[in-house]
Amino acid sequence: MTPETIATPTPVPTPLEIAPAKQLGPSTFPEPDELPYGWVPPPTNLPLEDGEPVETNRHRMAMNTLIRSVQQAYSDRSDFFTGGNMFIYFSNQQVMNKDYRGPDFFVVLGTDGSYSRDAWIVWEEDGHYPDVIVELLSPSTAQQDFGIKKDIYEQTFRTPDYFVFDPYNPDSLQGWHLSDRHYQTLVPDERGWLWCESLGFWLGTWNGTIDCHPGIWLRFYDPAGNLVLLPEEAAQQQAKQAQQEAEQERQLREDLLAKLRARGIDPDTL
Numbered sequence: 001m002t003p004e005t006i007a008t009p010t011p012v013p014t015p016l017e018i019a020p021a022k023q024l025g026p027s028t029f030p031e032p033d034e035l036p037y038g039w040v041p042p043p044t045n046l047p048l049e050d051g052e053p054v055e056t057n058r059h060r061m062a063m064n065t066l067i068r069s070v071q072q073a074y075s076d077r078s079d080f081f082t083g084g085n086m087f088i089y090f091s092n093q094q095v096m097n098k099d100y101r102g103p104d105f106f107v108v109l110g111t112d113g114s115y116s117r118d119a120w121i122v123w124e125e126d127g128h129y130p131d132v133i134v135e136l137l138s139p140s141t142a143q144q145d146f147g148i149k150k151d152i153y154e155q156t157f158r159t160p161d162y163f164v165f166d167p168y169n170p171d172s173l174q175g176w177h178l179s180d181r182h183y184q185t186l187v188p189d190e191r192g193w194l195w196c197e198s199l200g201f202w203l204g205t206w207n208g209t210i211d212c213h214p215g216i217w218l219r220f221y222d223p224a225g226n227l228v229l230l231p232e233e234a235a236q237q238q239a240k241q242a243q244q245e246a247e248q249e250r251q252l253r254e255d256l257l258a259k260l261r262a263r264g265i266d267p268d269t270l
Helices: 057-073 092-099 142-146 149-155 231-262
Strands: 079-085 105-109 132-136 161-165 174-179 182-185 192-195 201-210 211-219
Touching: 057 079, 057 105, 057 132, 057 201, 057 211, 057 231, 105 192, 132 149, 142 149, 142 161, 149 161, 149 182, 161 192, 174 192
Parallel strands: 132 161
Antiparallel strands: 079 105, 105 132, 161 174, 174 182, 192 201, 201 211
16 A cells, blocks of 8 residues: 655544544434534545555565464454454544555454454444554555554554564564553564564564465464464365375274284185
8 A cells, every 4th residue: 555645744633533432433422412522523434445556466465464364363253353455544633634544454353353344443343443553564655654654553543563564575574562652662583573462473474485476474473483374274284184184094994904914814804
């Protein structure tokens, strides 16, 4: 995604502008005498696309790899939502200025993930913001990913875990964890991986092929260091395991028949 150029930083929205849906949502308007001073109703008919394509095909693949791996890892859960290249709406001011685009990848925990969304609209999601965000760097977005976007994720979203990575630079991974209301830089381990506390996964690079495209990709790893698989990788692993089990059963049967024959017993007569 290519954000529009921003001439001046956008002021941080006030609590009145980002009130949660349970209190001020469009479907649960309070009585007039209960409205806080200066409250503006949440906008409707929000645009869902900015007309800007994903930066490159490699950016698109990197984004989808992260989304699909989390979906696979949490396949037995419905209390999360993960998406990318979609708007996150959090204030009236943001909608009017149209000066902010959504993250390349994000995860929201503790929410109903049983249905899809075209955009993440905070006031319709009980005030939930992303717990994890990854921005895929490019020359046209890097300044904002390290600047105004990082500030918004820290000061407004309060997103606990924020990472940036350039799909064309394997050594570019950086991350921050929210502590005492401020981002603290994460220190990589000896493998160059960063710990994502919200998901309980490591985030690091992986050298391999995705959709016939070899290269170094950003991937998740479990606490033991095992790669968090994509759906097709999990299916291949299950098929391989089933094949190995079938081969073991065949070998056991052959060994048993050989022992019977060694004792002069014809297995066909049993």
